[in-house]
Amino acid sequence: MSKTILIGPASPPVRGGIAIHTTNFHKSFNKINRLGFIGLRKLYPEFLYPGNSQFTDIYKFKNKYFNLINIKDLIKIFNFVSKSNKVILTYWTFFHIPFFLLITMFNKNKVILLCHNVYDHDSKFFKRLLIRFFLKRFDNFIVHTTNDKKKIIKFHNSANILRLSHPLYDNSSIQYNLILEKNIKLLFFGIIRPYKGLDFFLDVFNSLKRKDIELKIIGEIWYKDRKYWEDIISKSNKKILYEFNFVSNSKLEKEIIKSNLIIMPYMSNTGSGVASMALKYNRPIIGSSIEGITEIFLHNKNALIFKLGSKSSLKSVLNRLNKEKILRMSNELNKMKKIHNMENYAKKINAKFF
CATH class of the missing domain: 3.40.50.2000 (Glycogen Phosphorylase B;)
Structure with missing residues (x-):
């Protein structure tokens, strides 16, 4: 040894x-x-x-x-x-x-x-x-x-x-190209815990008038129970897919590649492996203004950052989403990999x- x-x-x-x-x-x-x-x-x-x-x-x-x-x-x-x-x-x-x-x-x-x-x-x-x-x-x-x-x-x-x-x-420097389709595809993944802010995000997402954004949730539930989350989703008029389980790295990779943006509406500071995965696959994030996010990403350059705990700030970010902006931010992320x-x-x- x-x-x-x-x-x-x-x-x-x-x-x-x-x-x-x-x-x-x-x-x-x-x-x-x-x-x-x-x-x-x-x-x-x-x-x-x-x-x-x-x-x-x-x-x-x-x-x-x-x-x-x-x-x-x-x-x-x-x-x-x-x-x-x-x-x-x-x-x-x-x-x-x-x-x-x-x-x-x-x-x-x-x-x-x-x-x-x-x-x-x-x-x-x-x-x-x-x-x-x-x-x-x-x-x-x-x-x-x-x-x-x-x-x-x-x-x-x-x-x-x-x-x-x-x-x-x-240490991968592979560029994973975005697959842009008719709808903008958001992905939330990781263990579902109170500080991750998923219920906060769903409140805002479900209040949007635009119909061209869809969401997928992948993660094991450690907060509330399955019925709680399924009830919120069932009351939504938005397209929300979910898989409330741990998934393999290979399956998660496929889901990230299919997505356009990664959602990180976190309520407390944390250094995040989710942010690292988003960076690896050139997927911009929508994240709250915690240091674990703002010390890596810049608003409107390689990420969209909303004011921590502000539903109006998050709603504004979601309403201004467009494919050109997502593509530009994705290209910026590729430059960050070596750093x-x-x-x-x-x-x-x-x-x-x-």
């Missing part, structure tokens, strides 16, 4: 954007500087996971990688950490704090914490208190938004923090901490 290691979820078998990010970051960084990988194959007990499954194909990988909630595996990881010089630890949720405290015991000075979220999106006072206690043990951080950097400085003003926008998941790719992301981390 290398003297520098990365710890985080492996994709496959773990599904979702953070696992894809971790695995592809390892591949890119390893080309620059040797980096061992402690891949995690299980992150939660089944009864605590809010979705249908945390895995893509667990059986194929049951003898590879490590189970974060298994004490024998935790001891193995602890031993790897003890023998290493530096550790990049992927952090994104309150639930993993006890396990991460154990594996970094006596080794906190080695750790560079790669924070996808400083606080969980639904965290209240007690959770935030424990998160601050955990994060304050470390000195070196990588975050994806200025807002997350500010959150850490507020309780840890001596922290050494590198802010980098969430990169593309790979925001995983290779550059890895190089900046290597230059800062190694």
Whole structure:
């Protein structure tokens, strides 16, 4: 095992954007500087996971990688950490704090914490208190938004923090052409959670008078229930297709390519893998004015950004949509790929901490 290691979820078998990010970051960084990988194959007990499954194909990988909630595996990881010089630890949720405290015991000075979220999106006072206690043990951080950097400085003003926008998941520079048909096709994808603002978006979308815009929703429901969302959709006079399930990367790719714009009506700051996917496939976004979006995209140049929480601002953006504008923004996105790719992301981390 290398003297520098990365710890985080492996994709496959773990599904979702953070696992894809971790695995592809390892591949890119390893080309620059040797980096061992402690891949995690299980992150939660089944009864605590809010979705249908945390895995893509667990059986194929049951003898590879490590189970974060298994004490024998935790001891193995602890031993790897003890023998290493530096550790990049992927952090994104309150639930993993006890396990991460154990594996970094006596080794906190080695750790560079790669924070996808400083606080969980639904965290209240007690959770935030424990998160601050955990994060304050470390000195070196990588975050994806200025807002997350500010959150850490507020309780840890001596922290050494590198802010980098969430990169593309790979180093692809392929240009994916838009397929413009009669109707403008919007796509919302990802886990449906309160901060994603889907119900806010549907309120505005359903109030539009124009009939040439259609919407597709793809995502597993973690907020409200299926009936709640189907009731909203059934009352709409707009064309809304939906698939309330996790879909494979290959299927999601096809759906993104069929779409014209990606919808990100988010209500709170987050570095987003959805934005990275939109950039990869040259699909402009319609997004709220949170830092995780405005630090990457520019309104009317490569995205359409509405004022956070403003229905009138979102409605104005939707009413002014046209195919010429979408095509122009798509061409602008292709120029951004080399700036925001995983290779550059890895190089900046290597230059800062190694």
